[in-house]
Amino acid sequence: MVFQLGSSLLDACVLSVLSQSDAYGYNLTQSIQEVIEISDSTMYPVLRRLKKEGLLITYDKPYQGRNRRYYQITPAGKEKHVFYVEQWDSFKKRVDKIMHGGVSVEQD
């Protein structure tokens, strides 16, 4: 893979997935790994930061006799998600324009 997700884009992806349903560490990582190559240890710092910024909260649910920590998007997180989607659409359009030959140097 040539292009990589910067940290904001990673945040945006996480919020996007969580905006659809709650998730726990492993299945959240898996869902993003379906689309983008990230290492298994990438997610934890991201989740920690998003929690600190108040964009998600955690809750515990027992599963098969042990604990499972779930991540849930907050109202602030939902707002940020909407913002990220707008930013991404605009960014995507601009990059597409250049990539698909829409921008060239003026000829003398």
Next chain:
Amino acid sequence: MNKTEFLDKLDKSLKRIPDKDKKDAVAYYSEYIDDAENQFEVIERLGSPSKVGAQVMASFYADDEDIDTTFKKGISSAKAIVLSVLAAPLGIPLAIAALLLVFAFFLVIVALLFSIYAIGVSLAVSGVVALVAGIMTIISSVPISLMVIGSSFVLLSCGVVVFILAASITMFIVNTFSNFAKKITKKDVQYE
């Protein structure tokens, strides 16, 4: 590597972060490994526990807020005051000892210089005495007198050389010291 080994190494690799955050990180990866379909495969994918730990620590210190709260929680000002008061009985005598050591070193240098001067002076003085004695024996024996006078010149010149040596050492020390003093008092030297 099995799960226990991985988590143990991960825990050991986490340094300089609060215990609560350490526990959180280890718990996250414990669950992560449990939730995977194949434990050994995921442990292999995760790679070295110390690298995973380094990622955790890096993210911890990337956020400036975390550093502030760590310091605020870790060392409150009251604790800092108590610590410095307790350290004083050891710290102050140590500082005094260091200063005295420097002073003693300085005294040794001065004493050495002084003795070199003394050698030079005594050589020169004995040269003068020998010269006088030599001149006086010219009446009794010319060869002996000549020899004594010759030796006196040797003594005198040695004395002068040693004296000059001591003087140049002194100049060297004085110059080095004044250059050093200039350097530490004038930090921004203007190029002329």
